Amino acid sequence: MPRVRGAAFDAQRASILEQAARAFATAGFHGASMAQIAHACGVSKALLYHYHRDKAQLLFDIVDSYMDRLLALVDEVAALALPPEAHLRELVLRFMREYEHSQARHRVLVQDVKFLSEPARATVVEKQRRVVDAFARVIADTKPRWADDALRVPLAMILFGMINWTFTWLRADGPLAYGDMADVVTGVFLHGVVAQPPRGC
Amino acid sequence: MPRVRGAAFDAQRASILEQAARAFATAGFHGASMAQIAHACGVSKALLYHYHRDKAQLLFDIVDSYMDRLLALVDEVAALALPPEAHLRELVLRFMREYEHSQARHRVLVQDVKFLSEPARATVVEKQRRVVDAFARVIADTKPRWADDALRVPLAMILFGMINWTFTWLRADGPLAYGDMADVVTGVFLHGVVAQPPRGC
DNA sequence: CCTACCGATCGGTAGG
């Protein structure tokens, strides 16, 4: 029985990243043991160390590959060359769809990046900065009421707050779908909750 | 040298809660050891167990007392009997001011409540539910564009996302003050970022 | 209110 070495290697590596992300998401980086992760993967603990130098490297491989996916999303939407409000709406929709089937990875990104060693953390934070900056540029194109340059990033962070907080409470199997929530998020961010505009007609 | 037992007891207890909150905030619940916390307090590890049955009880005492403080804030603002938009503005301002000098407690509330035992967690979650519900009622009073009852809580969660995410990136010593950020958050939530209203005049 | 410890489990690595 010949083995396709490369393919099996990659598949097992992907399986380990997925199971480790789930374990870190539910128990936290320090609360999840390598033994638990190995058990969830159906492999020996020693095998984990064949694919990842140590526990911190496993965490890094999860969040760094996830940030690459989010950066790719940013580029995909930019290629559509949409007008500013539609561009932002599409970004929010695609990000929330991505979160929906990456809940564990996303939770790990939010809660465990601080446990990385400094050079590894800096790599991830730089990629996060590029995503935030891409959102900030699109927001600036919508001609916001706050034109102050010092508020560019804070406005983007307000939007990320709306998006990122959603996955802490929204149930994937609940009555409200992620896609519907993306519409509400974009609507509130662009035009607010209140029906009447703030300035008289 | 007579000892005023009650006062010293309370002061030491408060000191332990503060140092433990800092340790949990930076290292996570499982990453912070009882020995580290004891050292930060300048006391023995055994003393910690004089005030709190175990590590989980210490975590509970931090977040439960913090939720009591947030519930008190809700009542204080309600007593002002403000019109809906001003009511919401005041709630956001006072919550963000509270976060400013409770950064460690707040971080612990967000990231470590999941490590409590189920009855303890339920107690905290119930208090969180009451805070969210209070915000949802004020939001409903502002005559939102989304009148659907199923969106009452999601709209409140969007606002909490904006507020709660802020403390993950806003530096207390930076150029942007929490009070200024509270104004921007309320402005975006009520009327959106875009200067032009969504409906024609 | 401390020192001295425990049963168990941690992340990581040995030989084969």
Added chain:
DNA sequence: CCTACCGATCGGTAGG
């Protein structure tokens, strides 16, 4: 001599 893997156990340290 290599890569891919296992059962067993290392030195330290966790909560209590």
